[in-house]
Amino acid sequence: MATNFTSYNRINIGLALTIVFLLVYATNRIDNKHFETVQNALVTLHTDRIIAQDFIYKMNTIAYEKQLHYIDESHNNVHKNLNTDFYTLLEDFSNTKLTLKEATIFDELKIDFDKLILSEKKGLLNSTKKDAAINSLNTIKKDLINLSEIQISESKHLTSLAQKSLDTNNLISKFEIGFLILIGLLIQFTIFYRVKKSEKS
Template structure:
Protein backbone atom coordinates (compact mmCIF):
# COMPACT_ATOMS: atom_id res chain seq x y z
CA UNK A 1 0.00 0.00 0.00
CA UNK A 2 1.36 3.36 -1.05
CA UNK A 3 1.95 6.31 1.26
CA UNK A 4 -0.84 8.21 -0.51
CA UNK A 5 -3.35 5.41 0.28
CA UNK A 6 -2.20 5.27 3.89
CA UNK A 7 -2.71 9.04 4.26
CA UNK A 8 -6.21 8.75 2.70
CA UNK A 9 -7.19 5.92 5.06
CA UNK A 10 -5.71 7.81 8.04
CA UNK A 11 -7.73 10.92 7.11
CA UNK A 12 -10.90 8.86 6.68
CA UNK A 13 -10.42 7.20 10.07
CA UNK A 14 -9.70 10.61 11.67
CA UNK A 15 -12.98 11.93 10.23
CA UNK A 16 -14.82 8.89 11.65
CA UNK A 17 -13.20 9.45 15.07
CA UNK A 18 -14.09 13.18 15.03
CA UNK A 19 -17.65 12.37 13.95
CA UNK A 20 -18.11 9.84 16.76
CA UNK A 21 -16.60 12.30 19.28
CA UNK A 22 -18.80 15.21 18.10
CA UNK A 23 -22.00 13.15 18.14
CA UNK A 24 -21.07 11.79 21.57
CA UNK A 25 -20.81 15.36 22.89
CA UNK A 26 -24.18 16.23 21.31
CA UNK A 27 -25.76 13.08 22.76
CA UNK A 28 -24.43 14.01 26.20
CA UNK A 29 -25.94 17.48 25.91
CA UNK A 30 -29.34 16.08 24.87
CA UNK A 31 -29.32 13.53 27.71
CA UNK A 32 -28.47 16.30 30.20
CA UNK A 33 -31.41 18.35 28.86
CA UNK A 34 -33.75 15.38 29.31
CA UNK A 35 -32.37 14.63 32.79
CA UNK A 36 -32.76 18.27 33.94
CA UNK A 37 -36.27 18.38 32.49
CA UNK A 38 -37.32 15.20 34.32
CA UNK A 39 -35.86 16.51 37.60
CA UNK A 40 -37.62 19.86 37.14
CA UNK A 41 -40.86 18.10 36.21
CA UNK A 42 -40.76 16.21 39.52
CA UNK A 43 -39.37 18.82 41.94
CA UNK A 44 -41.03 21.93 40.50
CA UNK A 45 -44.29 20.58 39.09
CA UNK A 46 -45.36 17.25 40.64
CA UNK A 47 -44.37 18.30 44.16
CA UNK A 48 -45.90 21.77 43.62
CA UNK A 49 -49.16 20.16 42.48
CA UNK A 50 -49.16 17.97 45.60
CA UNK A 51 -48.65 21.06 47.81
CA UNK A 52 -51.53 22.87 46.04
CA UNK A 53 -53.75 19.83 46.61
CA UNK A 54 -52.88 19.85 50.35
CA UNK A 55 -53.55 23.63 50.55
CA UNK A 56 -56.95 23.04 48.92
CA UNK A 57 -57.76 20.40 51.55
CA UNK A 58 -56.90 22.86 54.33
CA UNK A 59 -59.13 25.56 52.82
CA UNK A 60 -61.95 23.02 52.45
CA UNK A 61 -61.52 22.04 56.14
CA UNK A 62 -61.62 25.73 57.08
CA UNK A 63 -64.95 26.01 55.31
CA UNK A 64 -66.25 23.02 57.27
CA UNK A 65 -64.92 24.42 60.55
CA UNK A 66 -67.04 27.55 60.09
CA UNK A 67 -70.10 25.34 60.53
CA UNK A 68 -68.79 23.88 63.80
CA UNK A 69 -68.48 25.35 67.26
CA UNK A 70 -64.74 24.88 67.88
CA UNK A 71 -63.43 26.64 64.77
CA UNK A 72 -60.79 28.63 66.71
CA UNK A 73 -58.56 25.65 67.65
CA UNK A 74 -59.12 23.95 64.30
CA UNK A 75 -58.19 27.13 62.40
CA UNK A 76 -55.03 27.63 64.43
CA UNK A 77 -53.75 24.17 63.46
CA UNK A 78 -54.88 24.55 59.84
CA UNK A 79 -53.18 27.96 59.56
CA UNK A 80 -49.95 26.45 60.86
CA UNK A 81 -50.14 23.66 58.26
CA UNK A 82 -51.00 26.08 55.47
CA UNK A 83 -48.04 28.35 56.30
CA UNK A 84 -45.75 25.31 56.26
CA UNK A 85 -47.04 24.38 52.78
CA UNK A 86 -46.53 27.97 51.59
CA UNK A 87 -42.94 27.77 52.79
CA UNK A 88 -42.35 24.52 50.88
CA UNK A 89 -44.04 25.89 47.75
CA UNK A 90 -41.75 28.94 47.76
CA UNK A 91 -38.76 26.55 47.42
CA UNK A 92 -39.98 25.31 44.02
CA UNK A 93 -38.97 27.04 40.79
CA UNK A 94 -41.67 29.60 39.97
CA UNK A 95 -42.48 31.20 36.64
CA UNK A 96 -43.13 34.97 36.56
CA UNK A 97 -46.92 34.55 36.41
CA UNK A 98 -46.84 31.79 39.03
CA UNK A 99 -44.81 34.03 41.34
CA UNK A 100 -47.40 36.82 41.03
CA UNK A 101 -50.30 34.47 41.84
CA UNK A 102 -48.34 32.94 44.71
CA UNK A 103 -47.70 36.40 46.22
CA UNK A 104 -51.43 37.15 45.90
CA UNK A 105 -52.23 33.83 47.61
CA UNK A 106 -50.01 34.78 50.57
CA UNK A 107 -51.68 38.19 50.88
CA UNK A 108 -55.17 36.65 50.62
CA UNK A 109 -54.32 34.02 53.24
CA UNK A 110 -53.03 36.71 55.64
CA UNK A 111 -56.32 38.59 55.16
CA UNK A 112 -58.19 35.39 56.01
CA UNK A 113 -56.21 34.81 59.22
CA UNK A 114 -56.79 38.47 60.21
CA UNK A 115 -60.54 38.06 59.69
CA UNK A 116 -60.53 34.83 61.71
CA UNK A 117 -58.66 36.55 64.55
CA UNK A 118 -61.38 39.24 64.75
CA UNK A 119 -63.92 36.47 65.56
CA UNK A 120 -66.58 38.00 63.32
CA UNK A 121 -70.19 37.02 63.96
CA UNK A 122 -70.94 37.16 60.24
CA UNK A 123 -68.94 34.55 58.36
CA UNK A 124 -69.79 35.86 54.88
CA UNK A 125 -66.61 37.95 54.63
CA UNK A 126 -64.50 34.93 55.65
CA UNK A 127 -66.29 32.72 53.09
CA UNK A 128 -65.68 35.33 50.37
CA UNK A 129 -61.99 35.34 51.25
CA UNK A 130 -61.90 31.53 51.23
CA UNK A 131 -63.36 31.55 47.70
CA UNK A 132 -60.68 34.03 46.59
CA UNK A 133 -57.98 31.68 47.96
CA UNK A 134 -59.62 28.75 46.15
CA UNK A 135 -59.43 30.74 42.93
CA UNK A 136 -55.70 31.46 43.54
CA UNK A 137 -55.06 27.75 44.08
CA UNK A 138 -56.94 26.81 40.88
CA UNK A 139 -54.79 29.26 38.90
CA UNK A 140 -51.61 27.82 40.42
CA UNK A 141 -52.80 24.31 39.60
CA UNK A 142 -53.46 25.28 35.96
CA UNK A 143 -49.91 26.65 35.70
CA UNK A 144 -48.51 23.30 36.93
CA UNK A 145 -50.34 21.49 34.11
CA UNK A 146 -49.20 24.02 31.49
CA UNK A 147 -45.57 23.94 32.66
CA UNK A 148 -45.58 20.13 32.86
CA UNK A 149 -46.70 19.98 29.21
CA UNK A 150 -43.98 22.46 28.26
CA UNK A 151 -41.26 20.47 30.05
CA UNK A 152 -42.47 17.21 28.50
CA UNK A 153 -42.35 18.84 25.06
CA UNK A 154 -38.74 20.02 25.64
CA UNK A 155 -37.68 16.51 26.70
CA UNK A 156 -39.43 14.94 23.68
CA UNK A 157 -37.79 17.39 21.24
CA UNK A 158 -34.39 16.63 22.72
CA UNK A 159 -34.96 12.87 22.40
CA UNK A 160 -36.21 13.26 18.81
CA UNK A 161 -33.13 15.32 17.88
CA UNK A 162 -30.89 12.73 19.51
CA UNK A 163 -32.62 9.94 17.57
CA UNK A 164 -32.18 11.82 14.26
CA UNK A 165 -28.50 12.49 15.03
CA UNK A 166 -27.94 8.78 15.74
CA UNK A 167 -29.47 7.82 12.38
CA UNK A 168 -27.35 10.43 10.55
CA UNK A 169 -24.25 9.21 12.39
CA UNK A 170 -24.88 5.60 11.33
CA UNK A 171 -25.51 6.67 7.73
CA UNK A 172 -22.33 8.76 7.66
CA UNK A 173 -20.26 5.93 9.17
CA UNK A 174 -21.58 3.48 6.52
CA UNK A 175 -20.74 6.02 3.80
CA UNK A 176 -17.18 6.53 5.15
CA UNK A 177 -16.74 2.73 5.38
CA UNK A 178 -17.80 2.32 1.75
CA UNK A 179 -15.44 5.11 0.64
CA UNK A 180 -12.52 3.49 2.52
CA UNK A 181 -13.30 0.08 1.00
CA UNK A 182 -13.62 1.60 -2.46
CA UNK A 183 -10.31 3.47 -2.03
CA UNK A 184 -8.44 0.34 -0.86
CA UNK A 185 -9.90 -2.14 -3.38
CA UNK A 186 -9.90 0.28 -6.31
CA UNK A 187 -6.21 1.13 -5.72
CA UNK A 188 -5.30 -2.58 -5.31
CA UNK A 189 -7.22 -3.52 -8.48
CA UNK A 190 -5.69 -0.59 -10.38
CA UNK A 191 -2.13 -1.51 -9.32
CA UNK A 192 -2.73 -5.18 -10.31
CA UNK A 193 -3.99 -4.21 -13.79
CA UNK A 194 -1.02 -1.86 -14.21
CA UNK A 195 1.37 -4.71 -13.33
CA UNK A 196 -0.37 -7.08 -15.76
CA UNK A 197 -0.21 -4.49 -18.53
CA UNK A 198 3.52 -4.01 -17.92
Protein backbone atom coordinates in the same frame (compact mmCIF):
# COMPACT_ATOMS: atom_id res chain seq x y z
CA MET B 1 5.27 3.03 -7.37
CA ALA B 2 3.46 0.40 -5.30
CA THR B 3 5.18 1.82 -2.21
CA ASN B 4 4.05 5.35 -3.07
CA PHE B 5 0.52 4.11 -3.66
CA THR B 6 0.49 2.29 -0.33
CA SER B 7 1.58 5.46 1.50
CA TYR B 8 -1.06 7.50 -0.31
CA ASN B 9 -3.64 4.85 0.46
CA ARG B 10 -2.69 4.86 4.14
CA ILE B 11 -3.03 8.63 4.27
CA ASN B 12 -6.54 8.42 2.79
CA ILE B 13 -7.54 5.73 5.25
CA GLY B 14 -6.00 7.69 8.11
CA LEU B 15 -7.97 10.80 7.14
CA ALA B 16 -11.16 8.77 6.86
CA LEU B 17 -10.62 7.22 10.28
CA THR B 18 -9.86 10.66 11.73
CA ILE B 19 -13.14 11.96 10.33
CA VAL B 20 -14.93 8.96 11.83
CA PHE B 21 -13.29 9.61 15.22
CA LEU B 22 -14.24 13.30 15.13
CA LEU B 23 -17.79 12.40 14.10
CA VAL B 24 -18.17 9.92 16.94
CA TYR B 25 -16.71 12.44 19.42
CA ALA B 26 -18.98 15.26 18.21
CA THR B 27 -22.12 13.12 18.28
CA ASN B 28 -21.16 11.84 21.73
CA ARG B 29 -21.01 15.42 22.98
CA ILE B 30 -24.36 16.17 21.40
CA ASP B 31 -25.84 12.99 22.90
CA ASN B 32 -24.61 14.05 26.34
CA LYS B 33 -26.19 17.47 25.92
CA HIS B 34 -29.55 15.96 24.98
CA PHE B 35 -29.26 13.46 27.83
CA GLU B 36 -28.70 16.33 30.29
CA THR B 37 -31.71 18.16 28.85
CA VAL B 38 -33.93 15.12 29.36
CA GLN B 39 -32.51 14.48 32.84
CA ASN B 40 -33.06 18.11 33.92
CA ALA B 41 -36.58 18.05 32.53
CA LEU B 42 -37.42 14.91 34.50
CA VAL B 43 -35.91 16.27 37.72
CA THR B 44 -37.75 19.58 37.34
CA LEU B 45 -40.97 17.75 36.49
CA HIS B 46 -40.76 15.84 39.77
CA THR B 47 -39.32 18.39 42.20
CA ASP B 48 -40.95 21.58 40.88
CA ARG B 49 -44.21 20.32 39.38
CA ILE B 50 -45.43 17.03 40.85
CA ILE B 51 -44.37 17.93 44.40
CA ALA B 52 -45.69 21.48 43.94
CA GLN B 53 -49.02 20.05 42.82
CA ASP B 54 -49.09 18.00 46.03
CA PHE B 55 -48.56 21.18 48.08
CA ILE B 56 -51.41 22.86 46.21
CA TYR B 57 -53.68 19.89 46.84
CA LYS B 58 -52.93 19.97 50.58
CA MET B 59 -53.50 23.74 50.78
CA ASN B 60 -56.79 23.33 48.96
CA THR B 61 -57.82 20.61 51.41
CA ILE B 62 -57.07 22.96 54.33
CA ALA B 63 -59.15 25.70 52.70
CA TYR B 64 -62.14 23.36 52.45
CA GLU B 65 -61.66 22.19 56.06
CA LYS B 66 -61.61 25.78 57.27
CA GLN B 67 -64.80 26.50 55.33
CA LEU B 68 -66.51 23.55 57.00
CA HIS B 69 -65.34 24.74 60.42
CA TYR B 70 -66.83 28.18 59.71
CA ILE B 71 -70.19 26.55 59.08
CA ASP B 72 -69.90 24.35 62.21
CA GLU B 73 -68.48 27.30 64.20
CA SER B 74 -65.61 25.18 65.49
CA HIS B 75 -63.17 26.44 68.08
CA ASN B 76 -60.43 28.88 67.05
CA ASN B 77 -57.70 26.39 67.98
CA VAL B 78 -58.76 24.30 64.99
CA HIS B 79 -58.17 27.27 62.70
CA LYS B 80 -54.81 28.02 64.33
CA ASN B 81 -53.59 24.49 63.63
CA LEU B 82 -54.83 24.63 60.04
CA ASN B 83 -53.25 28.05 59.57
CA THR B 84 -49.91 26.75 60.81
CA ASP B 85 -50.10 23.86 58.35
CA PHE B 86 -51.02 26.24 55.54
CA TYR B 87 -48.08 28.55 56.26
CA THR B 88 -45.75 25.53 56.28
CA LEU B 89 -47.05 24.52 52.86
CA LEU B 90 -46.58 28.08 51.58
CA GLU B 91 -42.97 27.95 52.71
CA ASP B 92 -42.44 24.57 51.05
CA PHE B 93 -44.04 25.79 47.83
CA SER B 94 -41.83 28.89 47.76
CA ASN B 95 -38.76 26.61 47.64
CA THR B 96 -39.85 25.15 44.29
CA LYS B 97 -38.84 26.76 41.00
CA LEU B 98 -41.50 29.34 40.11
CA THR B 99 -42.22 30.87 36.73
CA LEU B 100 -42.84 34.64 36.57
CA LYS B 101 -46.61 34.18 36.30
CA GLU B 102 -46.56 31.54 39.01
CA ALA B 103 -44.64 33.82 41.38
CA THR B 104 -47.19 36.60 40.82
CA ILE B 105 -50.14 34.32 41.65
CA PHE B 106 -48.25 32.89 44.62
CA ASP B 107 -47.72 36.40 46.02
CA GLU B 108 -51.46 37.04 45.61
CA LEU B 109 -52.17 33.79 47.46
CA LYS B 110 -50.03 34.85 50.42
CA ILE B 111 -51.71 38.26 50.54
CA ASP B 112 -55.18 36.70 50.36
CA PHE B 113 -54.33 34.26 53.13
CA ASP B 114 -53.02 37.06 55.35
CA LYS B 115 -56.33 38.88 54.80
CA LEU B 116 -58.15 35.73 55.88
CA ILE B 117 -56.09 35.54 59.08
CA LEU B 118 -56.97 39.16 59.87
CA SER B 119 -60.65 38.36 59.37
CA GLU B 120 -60.36 35.43 61.77
CA LYS B 121 -58.59 37.54 64.38
CA LYS B 122 -61.52 39.97 64.31
CA GLY B 123 -63.81 37.08 65.13
CA LEU B 124 -66.51 35.25 63.23
CA LEU B 125 -69.39 35.88 65.59
CA ASN B 126 -71.68 37.66 63.15
CA SER B 127 -72.74 36.64 59.65
CA THR B 128 -71.04 39.62 57.96
CA LYS B 129 -67.58 38.71 59.26
CA LYS B 130 -68.18 35.04 58.49
CA ASP B 131 -69.23 35.88 54.92
CA ALA B 132 -66.10 37.99 54.49
CA ALA B 133 -63.93 35.09 55.66
CA ILE B 134 -65.69 32.67 53.32
CA ASN B 135 -65.21 35.09 50.41
CA SER B 136 -61.50 35.25 51.28
CA LEU B 137 -61.38 31.45 51.24
CA ASN B 138 -63.06 31.38 47.83
CA THR B 139 -60.43 33.80 46.53
CA ILE B 140 -57.70 31.60 47.98
CA LYS B 141 -59.18 28.55 46.26
CA LYS B 142 -59.18 30.44 42.96
CA ASP B 143 -55.50 31.26 43.48
CA LEU B 144 -54.81 27.58 44.11
CA ILE B 145 -56.72 26.57 40.96
CA ASN B 146 -54.62 29.02 38.92
CA LEU B 147 -51.43 27.61 40.43
CA SER B 148 -52.60 24.07 39.69
CA GLU B 149 -53.26 24.96 36.04
CA ILE B 150 -49.71 26.31 35.78
CA GLN B 151 -48.33 23.00 37.09
CA ILE B 152 -50.22 21.14 34.35
CA SER B 153 -49.06 23.60 31.68
CA GLU B 154 -45.43 23.49 32.79
CA SER B 155 -45.50 19.70 33.05
CA LYS B 156 -46.70 19.48 29.44
CA HIS B 157 -43.94 21.90 28.40
CA LEU B 158 -41.23 19.88 30.16
CA THR B 159 -42.54 16.62 28.71
CA SER B 160 -42.57 18.16 25.23
CA LEU B 161 -39.03 19.49 25.71
CA ALA B 162 -37.76 16.07 26.77
CA GLN B 163 -39.51 14.37 23.84
CA LYS B 164 -38.07 16.85 21.32
CA SER B 165 -34.61 16.27 22.73
CA LEU B 166 -35.02 12.50 22.41
CA ASP B 167 -36.35 12.84 18.85
CA THR B 168 -33.42 15.06 17.86
CA ASN B 169 -30.97 12.63 19.42
CA ASN B 170 -32.58 9.75 17.53
CA LEU B 171 -32.36 11.66 14.24
CA ILE B 172 -28.70 12.52 14.80
CA SER B 173 -27.95 8.86 15.58
CA LYS B 174 -29.48 7.85 12.23
CA PHE B 175 -27.37 10.44 10.40
CA GLU B 176 -24.31 9.20 12.28
CA ILE B 177 -24.93 5.58 11.21
CA GLY B 178 -25.50 6.67 7.61
CA PHE B 179 -22.33 8.73 7.58
CA LEU B 180 -20.28 5.88 9.07
CA ILE B 181 -21.60 3.53 6.38
CA LEU B 182 -20.67 6.09 3.72
CA ILE B 183 -17.15 6.46 5.14
CA GLY B 184 -16.79 2.66 5.23
CA LEU B 185 -17.81 2.39 1.57
CA LEU B 186 -15.38 5.15 0.59
CA ILE B 187 -12.54 3.38 2.41
CA GLN B 188 -13.35 0.12 0.64
CA PHE B 189 -13.58 1.91 -2.69
CA THR B 190 -10.24 3.62 -2.09
CA ILE B 191 -8.52 0.35 -1.18
CA PHE B 192 -9.93 -1.90 -3.91
CA TYR B 193 -9.94 0.70 -6.68
CA ARG B 194 -6.34 1.69 -6.03
CA VAL B 195 -5.26 -1.92 -5.70
CA LYS B 196 -6.76 -2.81 -9.09
CA LYS B 197 -5.23 0.30 -10.61
CA SER B 198 -1.84 -0.61 -9.13
CA GLU B 199 -2.09 -4.17 -10.50
CA LYS B 200 -2.83 -2.86 -14.00
CA SER B 201 0.18 -0.56 -13.79
